[in-house]
Amino acid sequence: MKLITRFEAASRSTAELHALYREAFNSAASAQCGSQERDNALASLHSIKAELAVRSPGL
Incomplete structure (x- = not known):
């Protein structure tokens, strides 16, 4: 990935x-x-989760 x-x-x-x-x-x-591949996937999960956390729900 x-x-x-x-x-x-x-x-x-x-x-x-x-x-x-x-x-x-x-x-x-x-x-x-x-x-x-696994290291990249885990790092990607961390980046995506962090970005989703800063966004307001419903926007």
Whole structure:
């Protein structure tokens, strides 16, 4: 999975972020422990979650 940075997450819509979160979650779940793919997916989840946390619900 391609790493999603906080900067890239900020430029996406909330709906896109939810879709990316699902994709990153599935990627992390299916990747081998310790692999670069899993590390990227986990870092992406962190970036996406942080961006979603700063957005107001309903906007």
